[in-house]
Amino acid sequence: MTNKILFVSKDASWQKYRNEILTELTTRFDCEVDVITQSDIKSYISPTNKLRYHKCTNILKQLGNLNLFPYTYKFILKEKPSAVLALPNSSNITELTLALFCKLTRTKLIYWTHGYDHCQRPDSGLKKYLEKIRVAIINCCVSKGNSIITFSAPGKQYLVEQGIEGHKIFVAPNTLNTEKLLASYLPVTKQQVADFKTHYSLHNKTVYLFSGRLREGKRLNHFINALAQSKHKADIALIVVGHGEMFNQWKSMSEKANLNCHFLGEIFDEAKLAVIFKSADWFIMPGYVGLAIVHAFSAGLPVLTEKISFHSPEINYLKDGINGKMFNEFSTDQWTTFIDSEGLNDATKSMMSKEALKTVNNEASISNQLSSMAKALGVMANV
Known part of the structure; x- marks a missing residue:
């Protein structure tokens, strides 16, 4: 019955x-x-x-x-x-x-x-x-x-x-529906990724991705400030997907710092999102992390965030130094150090990417x- x-x-x-x-x-x-x-x-x-x-x-x-x-x-x-x-x-x-x-x-x-x-x-x-x-x-x-x-x-x-x-x-x-998410990335071709990178001048850049509501609690400004201090900021690009009350302020911050940042607004088309996620190297969420971590891991993106007390329970999927990194709260210097060192290391990115996918296929x-x-x-x- x-x-x-x-x-x-x-x-x-x-x-x-x-x-x-x-x-x-x-x-x-x-x-x-x-x-x-x-x-x-x-x-x-x-x-x-x-x-x-x-x-x-x-x-x-x-x-x-x-x-x-x-x-x-x-x-x-x-x-x-x-x-x-x-x-x-x-x-x-x-x-x-x-x-x-x-x-x-x-x-x-x-x-x-x-x-x-x-x-x-x-x-x-x-x-x-x-x-x-x-x-x-x-x-x-x-x-x-x-x-x-x-x-x-x-x-x-x-x-x-x-x-x-x-x-x-x-x-x-x-x-999330991880099986659906994992499958959504399979149709993404190398040509689609290349076209996206060409459109936004991302070739030969390390690409950081933020996707979520642009509100104060997400603390994207922490990363923008850290990137502004980076010795390699000319080799770094930031893609921002989403909208919210902080959109104009954070966009203005990145422009004043002369950073290679692209604020794309809200995108709901899953095929377009899949191309964007597959074009990135790292996923950032300086503020509180929720189910976005599952979305990122499903694309093989390691997650970078800060140690705060009010993350949602999904933060337990993150293993510091294995499938992502956690920096001390408000520590701009730690973000900048990472951007200028591990963030540029292909072997580190590859290792953490594999662990992120392993987490999705097992724990999450x-x-x-x-x-x-x-x-x-x-x-x-x-x-």
Whole structure:
């Protein structure tokens, strides 16, 4: 009998990567998934006959980020799903109240969570104590779940330290559809790469790539400042894909420093992105790193970033000196030293590139994530 899974997520529609993960879950395992969300179902979200989306009314929409959509409880009572999957967050009133509702209705509840909080939080004053209360409430609700899926091993460790039983915690390394990503680079030809490099005068240059939202937390200015101090800046090029509030400021910075930088704006065409990624040598993300690391590794690009406390769990894929590098926070000198030494070393680039691909095929593979999720959800593989 096919398992019916209900996934409750107030922002499900913008998370395209989760759509792909859930699609693959229903393809490889004997289950169907219904997603309840408060947001519009965007055009890039692709429902299937086994993955359905339901937009419902949030009765707390006037209260900031809080959500409460009673339709969730009605759906559980009527459809009787074999399991409910939910994302715990202090603003997700619906998801947190499921800890009690699912207990009363004897419905299996699985929380899908980072485990630990990777965001920057207040460390003093009244806000610090309110934060402790917030965390305590979340941990209490999570502990009531039948199973818990964490994005990384440190997430599981944190929850165990909070007194939650380790046997019901499943580590499903958060990732993208790595098989699709790896396949997307196969059609890229040497001629396409050569044409791209000719267009932007990248031949005989070491190419650094940044791809993501251009907002302050990404700290691209750290790399720009470091490159401006490089003795070899004439041999270096920076490609920037993305847009955001810092676009004009960072573009102006690079122009004033007379750097070979190309700000390409937002690009959604996957074929074009594949050519750009295959034309680069290094992937940089000085600020917080998320799933971009999986995208970069899939193209064989080592990742360079800084040691900060609020990286997303995906940072655990990075092994310093093996498939990438981590520099001390705000250390412009370390960035510049790398640019002028290891960054120019073909043997180092080749070694780290191979390790990046190895990481994607092993630790960060979509198969790893799905198999662990399936165990937590109690679904079997399709025969």
